[in-house]
Amino acid sequence: MVLVQPDDFDSAALLAALRERSAGKAGAVVTFTGYVRDYAQDAATQSLFLEHYPGMCEREIEDLCDTARQRWEVAECLVVHRYGELHNGDQIVFVAVASAHRGDAFRACEYIIDALKTRAPFWKRETLSSGDRFWVQQREADAEKTQQWDDTHTPAAHGK
Amino acid sequence: MTHTTTTPTSSIKVLYFAQVAELAGLREERWPLPKPVTGTDWLSGLEARYPQLAPVSRLKLAINQTHAPHASLIRPGDEVAVFEPVTGG
Numbered sequence: 200m201v202l203v204q205p206d207d208f209d210s211a212a213l214l215a216a217l218r219e220r221s222a223g224k225a226g227a228v229v230t231f232t233g234y235v236r237d238y239a240q241d242a243a244t245q246s247l248f249l250e251h252y253p254g255m256c257e258r259e260i261e262d263l264c265d266t267a268r269q270r271w272e273v274a275e276c277l278v279v280h281r282y283g284e285l286h287n288g289d290q291i292v293f294v295a296v297a298s299a300h301r302g303d304a305f306r307a308c309e310y311i312i313d314a315l316k317t318r319a320p321f322w323k324r325e326t327l328s329s330g331d332r333f334w335v336q337q338r339e340a341d342a343e344k345t346q347q348w349d350d351t352h353t354p355a356a357h358g359k
Numbered sequence: 360m361t362h363t364t365t366t367p368t369s370s371i372k373v374l375y376f377a378q379v380a381e382l383a384g385l386r387e388e389r390w391p392l393p394k395p396v397t398g399t400d401w402l403s404g405l406e407a408r409y410p411q412l413a414p415v416s417r418l419k420l421a422i423n424q425t426h427a428p429h430a431s432l433i434r435p436g437d438e439v440a441v442f443e444p445v446t447g448g
Contacts, residue, residue, distance in 0.1 A: 233448055249447070250377050252440060255424035256447075280447060292448055312448060318426065320440070321447025322377035334378040337444035 200276070201260045203251065205283040210293050217277050217295050224274040225297035229304040231312050233292040235285050242327040244287050251282040252320035259319045263311050267296070270310070270352055271303035278311065282321065310348050317345040367436045369393050376442040379418065382411045390439075398422075398429040405441065419444060 202208075210232055217228065237244045264276040275297040285291060294312050298304035316337075323335040348354065371392045380386045392401075402415040412418065420427045421440040433439055 251447070252374070252376060252421070252424070252442075255421060255440070258424055259426075316448035317445065319447045320376065320421065320442065320445050322443065323446045324377065334443065335446045337446050341448075342444070 200278075201257050201264065202279045203253070203256045203260075204279065204281060207281070207290060208279045208293055210290070213277060213279065213293060214295060217275050217297055221275040221297035224299065225304075226299050227301035227304040228295060228297045229301070229308040230293065230295040231308055232290055233312070235287050235289045235291060237287070242329060242331070244325055245328045246287075246326045247285045247289075248324040248326070249282040249285060249291070250322045250324065251280075255320050256280065260311075260315060263314045263318065266314075267307040267311055271307045272298050272300065273303065273307050274298055276307070276311070278315070280315070280319065280321065306352075306354070309354055313341070313344045313348055313354070316341045369435055371433060371435065372438045374438065374440040376440060378443050379412065379441050383409045392433065392435050392437075395432045395434045398427060398431050398433055401433050401439070402429065402441075417444075418442065 210230065214228065214230060218225070235244070235247050260278050260280065264278065267273055267276060273296055277295040279293040281291055292312070292315070294308050296304045296308040296311070298307065324332060325335055326332045344354070369391060370389045373388050373390045375383045375386050398420045402418065406413050406415045419442050420429065420431070422431055422433060423438050
């Protein structure tokens with residue numbers, strides 16, 4: 200299931216629903232939650248605006264979940280991603296993968312969040328406490344990490 | 360722009376996102392396209408219309424909501440999105 204929404208989410212409720220859907224099939228659930236942090240090196244982030252491409256976001260993330268299902272044993276997969284105005288400490292993204300075994304759940308969850316960062320059409324615009332605004336640039340490390348998954352089906356050894 | 364009617368069969372829908380939308384000064388427009396062109400050739404035309412987007416080689420394209428390399432063909436009726444590398448997650 201993929202949800203792209205402006206509203207905040209309750210990760211505990213999402214996890215409970217995922218466990219219900221995967222009852223009896225999943226011995227492991229791995230989750231990832233991403234939060235707004237300071238993107239600039241030298242100034243405090245006041246707010247973050249997330250622009251997105253409606254339709255394509257959902258399609259891309261569904262496609263990543265399908266790829267994860269092909270590569271690993273995945274019982275259930277859930278991704279929630281927010282857009283719009285967010286503030287420091289807010290939740291941005293939630294990925295949960297249920298699997299029979301923890302190895303598959305860990306790898307599928309990490310693959311989905313890594314690939315999402317370079318494939319899902321979202322763009323972050325940061326506003327600093329000084330009032331300056333700028334569009335966040337894609338990190339080379341993120342692009343390299345996704346490439347590594349494509350090449351080997353395992354996470355990049357030097358990825359952060 | 361020509362003054363011929365831009366029907367879906369002789370034009371494309373172009374979407375601009377984030378920094379590209381700010382630089383171009385609009386988010387969406389129809390663009391006459393009577394026959395298929397490569398993304399590379401189309402981007403040259405985009406740069407001619409919006410020099411502030413240069414260099415267009417850094418920009419990403421999606422055709423009909425799917426990521427597309429610059430060598431891909433853009434066909435009349437397509438939805439083409441232009442944007443900087445994505446930064447979600």
